[in-house]
Amino acid sequence: MKEKREVKILNDFRIARERKKSWQVAATEDFEFFAGKQHDDSDVENLRKRGIRALTINKIRPNIFLISGVQRQNRTDFRAYPEGEEDGLLAEVATKLLKNVMKSTNGEDKMSEQFEDGNICGEGWLEPYMDYTYDLINGALKLKKVSPFQMFVDPNSVEYDLSDAKYIVKFSPNLLQDQIIQLFPQKKKDIEKIEDGKINFDITDGVAHRKLDDYPTGGTTNLNQNIWNEDSQTEKFYDLTEYYYKKYVLRYIVIDAQQGVTKETDSKEEAEEFVSQYENTAIITRYIPEIWVDAMVGNTLIDSYVCQFYPQWKEYPFIPFFSYRITVPLKNREYMSQGIIRNLKDLQRELNKRRTQELVHLNSSTNSGWIVHKNARVNKADLRKKGSSSGYVLEWEGQIEPKQIHPMPLSQGHAQMAAENTNDLKEVSGINADLLAMNEKTQSGRAIHLRQKQGMVMIQVILDNLSRTKKILGRFIMSQLGQIYTVDTATKVCGSAFLQKNFSVPVMRDNVTPVMEGSEMKMEVDDEAVAMLFNQILTDLETTKYDIAVGEGSNSETVKYANYMLLMDLIQSGAPIPPDVIIDESMLPAATKEKIKQSMMAAQQQGVNP
Secondary structure (H helix, E strand, O other), X not given: OOOOHHHHHHHHHHHHHHHHHHHHHHHHHHHHHHHXXXXXXXXXXXXXXXXXXXXXXXXXXXXXXXXXXXXXXXOEEEEEEEOOHHHHHHHHHHHHXXXXXXXXXXXXXXXXXXXXXHHHHOEEEEEEEEEOOOXXXXXXXXEEEEOHHHEEEOOOOOOOOOOOOOEEEEEEEEEEHHHHHHHOHHHHHHHHXXXXXXXXXXXXXXXXXXXXXXXXXXXXXXXXXXXOOOOOOOOXXXXXXXXXXXXXXXXXXXXXXXXXXXXXXXXXXXXXXXXXXXXXXXXXXXXXXXXXXXXXXXXXXXXXXXXXXXXXXXXXXXXXXXXEEOOOOOOOHHHXXXXXXXXXXXXXXXXXXXXXXXXXXXXXXXXXXXXXXXXXXXXXXXXXXXXXXXXXXXXXXXXXXXXXXXXXXXXXXXXXXXHHHHHXXXXXXXXXXXXXXXXXXXXXXXXXXXXXXXXXXXXXXHHHHHHHHHHHHHHHHHHOHHXXXXXXXXXXXXXXXXXXXXXXXXXXXXXXXXXXXXXXXXXXXXXXXXXXXXXXXXXXXXXXXXXXXXXXXXXXXXXXXXXXXXXXXXXXXXXXXXXXXXXXXXXXOHHHHHHHHHHHHHHHHOOOXX
16 A cells, blocks of 8 residues: 555654654753743642742743853854955855845844753754745745744754754644635645644554544643633644655756856756757766655645745755754653753752752741640640740749740751852853853953853853854855845845945946046946846855855954954054054944044045044
């Protein structure tokens, strides 16, 4: 019996889901600890019955906020670096377009949210998509933060950029029918025919049968529960499974052996026609992986299509961030991907329980009870209620005096455990005195910055992974510039002043004599050169391979100030640094920088030392 496509998808999804289930349970607890739910419900209830409130001294959330703050204060811009000297202008234009995309997509904020997710549970995800709502031709690129509980990657994948994954599943549970139709309007009739829109994994004899799903219970991992509309009884909900995979298709590739040029064609006839027009060419056949998507509602396949970003982007359209991960397969897979919180939970539990016990002990010292002889005449009921209150007068009759029960005082061990717990939290999280810039002696701002830089060594692995994530996003955006901009819109981003500065040529009369305006030649923008360069950036997919490399440049005020102070030190040491470089690295507004530089140029032209 030929296997249905739905069965293949469900089998792969089931395998990835089973491998990730233990991680989901641990990650759910990570988010709960961050939010402040740090006691088991049974422990809280037992304490409540004894009249005791379970204390939560949340030391985890400030650590996450601190790491997030470090990232936000040290944000970097995308910057395209030229591979050769002739590629400088190309890199400058690419840099301006990359920055414009990040601004229009709120990319920096999205990455900060992704970074925080990764530090909490170990994974953070961004999904780019094209929005054609207001522009049917050149859509707007958008970035969406996706929950780590929705993403299921081929468990055999080890590469950070997911390039070796056979498939990736994005699972969106409990959507309304209107939401599904909005995503697939051309499949409206097929969607409306689906009676059961909930997914199940009970597959026998090549056919999927319905049964209750065994999703992990509690929190975000309960994918079968409608957590957004819990009280709704009338709405019908659907599970959407988007299965991304590499489909290998036969392609005919024409190679020019002398010039190293290749052309990919869909048919042999097209390749032969191309060869007939050029010499020194040959045809080879290859199976090329294309990125395809199968969309399922419940257990029904409703659509299959090429990923919207292919062939400009030949990888999966997801940007992952892993705070810390192990690629060597472990039996307990929850240890393979972790955030900062995972190793702090035991210390946090110990702190909460110890502080709760200390409070109980303190309360018992004022309500510790009394020892009264059974024959003594005393109002025992009144003693229970008022025996620990100030100013209470105890009246008794008998030979044996009532005595108050005094609890054992807190031992020195409790204080030692408190000190050890504080140090352990700092050491395990990587938050140390240098990163906090804590020092009893007064120091300059620059010295504090250097101490913080030294403290970052403890979290450098996390920051390096963020840099890897950002480079993946930068390469992705570069691949899609042709879908986002036309030559006209791209030139508007760069601005007319930039075009006049870099593409101006003399106006010629009869292509021989330059037209003069007073003592200077009249200049105009070379539209042909502009179109050629911008077309190369927008359409040539080889640009990022041979001409420019996408990297990062300093953006935050902290980094800029450090660079500025370093330049000032170099000047004091006698280094010949031009004044305009100092001005560019200062934190003055761009308009003020330009005025200062123009004044300096005018003074130099008049022979005056500025």
